[in-house]
Amino acid sequence: MDITQLSEAGLRKNQAKTYLEVLKHPGQSGGKIAKNLMIDRSFTYNTLNSLVNKGLISYITKGKIRIFYATDPENLLKDIEEKRKRIEGIVEELKTIKEPSKGERSVVIYEGRQGLKAYIRDLLNAKSFETLGGGGNLSILKAIKHEYPHYLKEFTKRKIKGKLITSQKNKEIMKEIYKEAQVDIKTFEGLENNVNFTMFKDKVAIYSAEEQPFVIIIDNKNISKSLRTYFEKLWKAAKN
Numbered sequence: 001m002d003i004t005q006l007s008e009a010g011l012r013k014n015q016a017k018t019y020l021e022v023l024k025h026p027g028q029s030g031g032k033i034a035k036n037l038m039i040d041r042s043f044t045y046n047t048l049n050s051l052v053n054k055g056l057i058s059y060i061t062k063g064k065i066r067i068f069y070a071t072d073p074e075n076l077l078k079d080i081e082e083k084r085k086r087i088e089g090i091v092e093e094l095k096t097i098k099e100p101s102k103g104e105r106s107v108v109i110y111e112g113r114q115g116l117k118a119y120i121r122d123l124l125n126a127k128s129f130e131t132l133g134g135g136g137n138l139s140i141l142k143a144i145k146h147e148y149p150h151y152l153k154e155f156t157k158r159k160i161k162g163k164l165i166t167s168q169k170n171k172e173i174m175k176e177i178y179k180e181a182q183v184d185i186k187t188f189e190g191l192e193n194n195v196n197f198t199m200f201k202d203k204v205a206i207y208s209a210e211e212q213p214f215v216i217i218i219d220n221k222n223i224s225k226s227l228r229t230y231f232e233k234l235w236k237a238a239k240n
Helices: 003-008 013-024 030-037 041-053 074-097 112-123 136-143 148-157 168-177 221-237
Strands: 057-062 065-070 106-111 128-132 161-166 182-187 196-200 203-208 214-219
Touching: 003 013, 013 030, 013 041, 013 065, 030 041, 030 065, 041 057, 106 112, 112 196, 112 203, 112 214, 128 221, 161 168, 161 221, 168 182, 196 221, 203 221
Parallel strands: 128 161, 161 182
Antiparallel strands: 057 065, 106 214, 128 196, 196 203, 203 214
């Protein structure tokens, strides 16, 4: 397993390495774990104690030596769920503080992988979407390759409907990606750019994952409506 995946689940790098070591090789002492990982012994014990506090590993004592074992990996999910509940409470409180908008145009710029993830989470709350882009979707898939399978399952589960106009060379790839989802796909000749446009709700997202990933989200009903009209004209001209 990639250490990065555990890091994204809330574990620091050394916690992730130590947890995997105990999971793969249960019944080791702290000294043995430190030796296998080539990490300072005292630092290893601090890391082990932090994992015990998280409920991810446990130990028994033989003489004066602690022998460590991993608990059920489901406990990692429980830790995330508890954190999510705490954050949801914070978010609800922040919503009461936020000044309500008065219909003005709103533009938000996200950068990096976290920005792409924030955009997709927003998209998952939509009932439908329309996307125009040559290959930007593929760049996004590479940028958030660990999370995308989960997002695709959510697309299917929530029955989100979509229309996608892509390049001819990416058509079969896109069909494979969205094979379980309610997404219609067409192609348009000469569409080879790596910047995508997606309309959802009253928003327009402009994004690319080339080099430094970024997403620009314009929250404006008139702009979204105008671009949807433009998209529908292209959709009629696009090939199945």
